[in-house]
Amino acid sequence: MSIPQTIRVSSAVNREAHYVGELPVKALPRLREALAGDGGSVQADLLAWKSSGYPALSGTLRATLDLECRRCGAVFAYALAHKLDLRLVSSEEEEARLIRDCEPYQVQDDELALHELIEDETLLALPMLPRCESCENVRKEASATTPETEMPRRENPFAALKKLKL
Numbered sequence: 001m002s003i004p005q006t007i008r009v010s011s012a013v014n015r016e017a018h019y020v021g022e023l024p025v026k027a028l029p030r031l032r033e034a035l036a037g038d039g040g041s042v043q044a045d046l047l048a049w050k051s052s053g054y055p056a057l058s059g060t061l062r063a064t065l066d067l068e069c070r071r072c073g074a075v076f077a078y079a080l081a082h083k084l085d086l087r088l089v090s091s092e093e094e095e096a097r098l099i100r101d102c103e104p105y106q107v108q109d110d111e112l113a114l115h116e117l118i119e120d121e122t123l124l125a126l127p128m129l130p131r132c133e134s135c136e137n138v139r140k141e142a143s144a145t146t147p148e149t150e151m152p153r154r155e156n157p158f159a160a161l162k163k164l165k166l
């Protein structure tokens with residue numbers, strides 16, 4: 001089954017609908033805005049089911065997206081893989097009750113905007129500080145060396161104060 005724009009939650013859950021398909025980045029305007037290019041698509045593999053009495057939507061989102069490196073400004077391909085396990089709740093009370101144990105997603109009038117949900121979840125899965133591979137390696141090397149060897153030794157400011165007082 002491809003990915004419908006909207007689904008009726010109760011019937012999708014009852015027949016355990018399985019949605020497999022892809023949405024082009026060009027069709028997801030908020031995501032497109034967060035990226036450095038509009039190529040590619042988000043591949044979704046989602047199952048509607050019932051988890052301890054609650055309608056649920058679980059599965060994965062995968063995409064290769066163009067991001068801009070925060071450090072050097074280069075555009076690079078970011079491989080995103082995001083696992084979803086959402087409980088579809090219909091009120092804020094339900095949401096508040098479930099939020100400690102799982103991830104609630106609020107649905108109105110039994111209707112779920114599936115494309116919007118996929119876009120939301122992809123946005124959430126993007127790195128906060130995207131770094132290209134070479135910048136990421138530089139960062140790893142820097143944090144692997146101990147602070148003593150990396151930083152020039154400086155005198156403890158309190159020790160320096162003590163010396164002044166003597």
Ligand SMILES: [Zn+2]
Pocket residue numbers: 069070071072073074131132133134135136
């Ligand atoms: Zn970089």
